[in-house]
Amino acid sequence: MGFVRLADLVFYAFAALTIAGAAGCAFSRNIIYSAWAMLFAFLGVAGLYVFLGADFPAVAQVLIYVGGILVLILFAIMLTRQIGGDPRLTNAHLGLPVGAALAAATIGTLAYMAVMAPWKTVPVPSYEPVSAALGTAFLTDFLLPFEVASVVLLAALVGAVIIARKEIKEDSDMVLE
Secondary structure, eight states, X not given: OOOOOHHHHXXXXXXXHHHHHHHHHHXXXXXXXXXXXXXXXXXXXXXXXXXXXXXXXXXXXXXXXIIIIHHHHHHHHHHOSOOOOOGGGXXXXXXXXXXXXXXXXXXXXXXXXXXXXXXXXXXXXXOOOOHHHHHHHHHTTTHHHHHHHHHHHHHHHHHHHHHHHHHHHHHHHHHHO
């Protein structure tokens, strides 16, 4: 048995971080712990992008998913007063058998495809970073659409804050009466 290369160890570490984070997100009973596990899954995927030499998707993964989506989920959790519903209205008794059947079908299909696929090797294309070219394009040729998108996102954020504050004010008025 030969030595394990450092690149293999780095890949396995990022893959383990991603899988452990995804499993923690899926199986945690506490929604805050689930959000933290999602953070580690997103960071693991970003690490895999860096490992593959894809610098822009790695940065976009961290900025968009960790910086945006995860923060949005955490704010939604904090602003939601009642997370649970009426347990009598759910079909929880169907969840485990249906989920197990779907998981078995998916794993079986993927295993069949992996065994039967004709695997071919292709030459690796030369690596050229795209971040500088993309940044130049955003700030020259596509400046107007880029700024319009940022203003629309800012307006959506301000609107969400106004709606959330209005609901909090209405609830506090009802308590005082």
